[in-house]
Amino acid sequence: MGCLKVSSKSSPASVAGAIAGMIKDGACVEIQSVGAGAVNQAVKAIAISRGFLAPIGIEIACVPSFADIVIDGEYRTAIRFSVEPRYLHGTATTHGAQYADNGHLASN
Amino acid sequence: MGCLKVSSKSSPASVAGAIAGMIKDGACVEIQSVGAGAVNQAVKAIAISRGFLAPIGIEIACVPSFADIVIDGEYRTAIRFSVEPRYLHGTATTHGAQYADNGHLASN
Numbered sequence: 001m002g003c004l005k006v007s008s009k010s011s012p013a014s015v016a017g018a019i020a021g022m023i024k025d026g027a028c029v030e031i032q033s034v035g036a037g038a039v040n041q042a043v044k045a046i047a048i049s050r051g052f053l054a055p056i057g058i059e060i061a062c063v064p065s066f067a068d069i070v071i072d073g074e075y076r077t078a079i080r081f082s083v084e085p086r087y088l089h090g091t092a093t094t095h096g097a098q099y100a101d102n103g104h105l106a107s108n
Numbered sequence: 109m110g111c112l113k114v115s116s117k118s119s120p121a122s123v124a125g126a127i128a129g130m131i132k133d134g135a136c137v138e139i140q141s142v143g144a145g146a147v148n149q150a151v152k153a154i155a156i157s158r159g160f161l162a163p164i165g166i167e168i169a170c171v172p173s174f175a176d177i178v179i180d181g182e183y184r185t186a187i188r189f190s191v192e193p194r195y196l197h198g199t200a201t202t203h204g205a206q207y208a209d210n211g212h213l214a215s216n
Contacts, residue, residue: 008144035148036116036144036145036147036148037144039144039147039148039151040143040144040147040148040187043147043151043172043187044172044174044187046172047172047173047174047187050171050172050173059171060171061169061170061171061192061194062169062170062171062172063158063167063168063169063170064151064152064154064155064158064170065155065158066152066155079148079151079152079155084169086169086194
């Protein structure tokens with residue numbers, strides 16, 4: 001699993017490319033951001049990466065959570081996004097394929 | 109489907125309560141936010157609502173996208189989060205139950 005640290009100065013398009021690359025390789029992606037500006041860039045990156053992945057049939061979803069981290073000796077609360085492929089509307093993604101297959105077996 | 113408009117002054121805990129209530133009722137939730145501060149509050153609200161829903165066995169994921177909206181005659185780009193229950197680690201959520209059932213049928 002890859003971990004991307006996104007700041008308020010990160011380019012959403014660049015981060016999106018990194019997300020798309022890792023998801024294509026079958027990895028789940030963790031994104032960490034501290035502060036409203038960084039969280040905003042991370043969310044934009046995830047939205048942009050959807051556009052990179054949709055044409056090859058991969059849909060993604062993200063799950064946000066809090067994480068206590070230490071930066072320069074100070075405690076901060078970071079937002080972590082776990083980005084993963086998801087099963088949607090009968091389209092099988094890498095991780096959802098098993099459920100689609102099961103559905104076929106059950107209906108045969 | 110409910111639509112929540114979140115601003116930078118919205119209370120994440122309150123929004124989280126609204127999200128959890130709608131998800132529990134089986135609805136999907138759309139959250140709209142404009143600006144980094146608003147996006148940050150929305151993400152915090154989603155993270156908090158996970159804590160409300162986890163004890164009753166519901167996991168959620170969100171899918172961010174861009175939306176062009178008009179505020180006071182000006183075009184702005186909003187971030188929209190589609191929040192929905194998801195199937196996870198063999199735990200059947202409301203929407204994932206059918207796949208879990210199919211899995212059982214296939215393996216019997």
